[in-house]
Each structure stands twice: as C-alpha cells, then as structure tokens.
Amino acid sequence: MEKSAKIYVAGHRGMVGSAVVRALRAAGFGNIVVRTHGELDLLDSRAVREFYESERPDVAVIAAARVGGIGANSEANSLFLYENAIIAMNTVYQAAEAGVKRLLFLGSTCIYPRLAPQPIPEEALLSSPLEKTNEGYALAKISGLKLCEYLRRERGLCYHSLMPTNLYGTGDNYDIEHGHVLPTLIRKFETARTQNAPTVTLWGSGTPLREFLHVDDLAAACLFVLGLENPPNLVNCGSGRELSIRQLAETIRELCGCKSLIVWDRTRPDGTPRKLCDTSLIRSLGWAPKIDLVGGLRRTIDEYRAALARGSLRGVDPCQVQ
Numbered sequence: 001m002e003k004s005a006k007i008y009v010a011g012h013r014g015m016v017g018s019a020v021v022r023a024l025r026a027a028g029f030g031n032i033v034v035r036t037h038g039e040l041d042l043l044d045s046r047a048v049r050e051f052y053e054s055e056r057p058d059v060a061v062i063a064a065a066r067v068g069g070i071g072a073n074s075e076a077n078s079l080f081l082y083e084n085a086i087i088a089m090n091t092v093y094q095a096a097e098a099g100v101k102r103l104l105f106l107g108s109t110c111i112y113p114r115l116a117p118q119p120i121p122e123e124a125l126l127s128s129p130l131e132k133t134n135e136g137y138a139l140a141k142i143s144g145l146k147l148c149e150y151l152r153r154e155r156g157l158c159y160h161s162l163m164p165t166n167l168y169g170t171g172d173n174y175d176i177e178h179g180h181v182l183p184t185l186i187r188k189f190e191t192a193r194t195q196n197a198p199t200v201t202l203w204g205s206g207t208p209l210r211e212f213l214h215v216d217d218l219a220a221a222c223l224f225v226l227g228l229e230n231p232p233n234l235v236n237c238g239s240g241r242e243l244s245i246r247q248l249a250e251t252i253r254e255l256c257g258c259k260s261l262i263v264w265d266r267t268r269p270d271g272t273p274r275k276l277c278d279t280s281l282i283r284s285l286g287w288a289p290k291i292d293l294v295g296g297l298r299r300t301i302d303e304y305r306a307a308l309a310r311g312s313l314r315g316v317d318p319c320q321v322q
C-alpha cells in the first residue's frame with residue numbers, strides 16, 4: 001500500500017477506528033479521510049454511495065459498527081442485527097459500486113459458533129449454531145465478510161476481512177451495564193477503590209475463558225494485512241493466550257490496588273464458555289502481537305484515570321454507532 005494512498009476509515013471515533021487512524025499516521029500515511037456520524041449516516045445507502053463517488057478513496061477500512069457488551073447485545077439483538085447489517089451492506093457494496101479497489105472489513109470472533117473447536121480456526125465459520133446472546137451482531141458481521149468474499153470472487157476486488165478477538169485499550173467504553181467485560185471490570189474496581197466499597201459484584205460465574213488483544217496491536221495487524229498483495233479472505237487476529245474471567249478480574253483488582261471482595265452474580269449470563277481464536281494463519285504470514293496483557297492493562301488503567309479526571313470518559317451512551 002503506497003504512502004500516498006487515499007484511505008477512508010469508517011468509524012474513526014470508535015476505539016478500533018481511532019487506533020487505525022493513529023497507526024496510519026504513525027506509519028506516514030497522510031491522506032486519511034474520515035466522517036462523523038453527523039456528516040455521513042452509514043445507514044443511508046444513497047449518502048454512502050455519494051460519499052464514495054465524491055471522495056474516490058483508494059482503500060477503505062470498515063471499523064464502524066453499533067457495539068456493546070453481553071447485556072446490550074442480549075437485550076437488543078434485533079437492533080444490533082438491523083443496524084450492523086445495513087452498515088456492512090452500505091459501506092462494502094457501495095464501495096464496490098464506486099470503484100474502490102481495496103477494502104478491509106473488521107468483524108469479531110463472535111461470528112464463530114458457540115461450541116466451535118478450540119482454538120477456533122477460520123474454517124469453523126457457519127459450522128454450528130451461534131451464541132444466542134450476540135447472535136444478531138454475529139449474523140450482521142457474517143453478512144459483511146461474505147459480501148467481501150463474493151465481491152472479490154465476482155469482480156476481482158481485493159476485499160478481505162479481519163476478525164479480532166476481545167479488544168481493550170485506548171478509547172474503550174466504560175458503561176457498567178452494557179459495556180464489554182474488561183473495561184467494565186476496570187470501572188467497577190476503580191469505583192470500589194475510590195469509595196472503599198467492601199464488595200464488587202460481577203456477572204456470571206467467572207469460569208468462561210477469554211483472550212484479549214490491545215487495540216493498538218489490532219491496528220498494527222490491520223496495516224499488516226493491508227500490506228499483503230494477496231491476503232486471505234478471512235483471518236483471525238488475537239493474542240493466542242486465554243484466561244478465565246475470574247483470573248482477569250483478580251488481575252485487574254490487583255493492578256487497580258482495590259481491596260474489595262468479589263461477589264459473582266450467577267443469575268447473570270456467562271456467554272460463550274470458551275472463545276480462543278486460532279491465530280496460526282496470521283502468524284504464518286508474519287504478524288504477531290507486541291503488547292502483553294499486564295502491561296496493556298496497566299496502561300489502560302492509567303488512561304481510564306486520566307480520562308475520568310478530565311471528564312472525557314466514554315460510557316454515557318453505551319450503544320452508539322462508532
């Protein structure tokens with residue numbers, strides 16, 4: 001990918017999109033195109049088509065989505081399916097119609113079946129039923145990556161997809177009820193620490209296994225696959241290491257300096273029991289993560305405290321399109 005390439009990043013205000021923009025700028029890419037939701041409604045097919053025809057980007061990175069944790073997804077599967085499917089169809093198909101030659105579509109490893117083989121290979125896609133709590137979001141992302149696959153086969157366009165594992169880091173959403181597990185844990189333990197709370201109540205049993213990847217590592221992976229002349233249609237992106245939610249909670253509690261006891265609310269859902277993605281494909285191509293979990297958590301906790309102090313913490317509106 002030439003440094004002079006004109007690159008459109010959809011969702012540049014979200015955690016992933018903003019990390020991609022930072023990585024592009026750090027790598028010397030100066031011709032980056034972004035639009036806020038107020039400037040371009042990605043649910044409006046005509047507006048998206050007119051944007052592509054006007055700007056004529058060489059490359060598009062689709063990081064825009066309506067996102068949320070297990071609570072938000074399970075309460076509004078219909079909304080997550082509807083909006084994310086339309087965003088995917090508009091941003092991918094209209095790019096092809098306008099002649100955009102290369103596109104990277106970002107999804108999530110929640111596209112894989114609830115009981116997929118572990119670690120989850122790319123070939124597990126559509127092999128058995130999805131996790132019900134985030135089925136709507138998963139179906140929308142599957143539609144987007146399949147559209148990329150079809151357009152590549154039918155039109156010869158280099159449209160491909162990257163499926164990251166659970167992400168954390170700069171710009172995350174810290175909503176308590178609807179956010180993802182890791183930022184929610186940071187906020188709960190930090191709040192308990194400052195208030196000297198005797199206990200902290202967490203969802204589920206603590207037994208599900210998860211892997212986590214810092215968003216800056218994902219951004220580096222995006223630039224890496226965009227630099228491949230013939231990338232795979234679909235490739236996983238993760239740390240390759242997993243731990244239980246209980247272990248994660250205890251680690252964050254320690255790093256926060258919180259002394260509160262943990263209480264597990266087993267009336268709340270656990271979600272998929274295990275979700276470790278097989279990253280052998282992307283590693284064989286030459287990419288590997290650089291940020292270890294403990295170091296990334298320390299950095300993220302520091303960023304949380306700084307954002308809280310200046311009143312810029314995300315989490316007031318948990319399900320924004322970003």
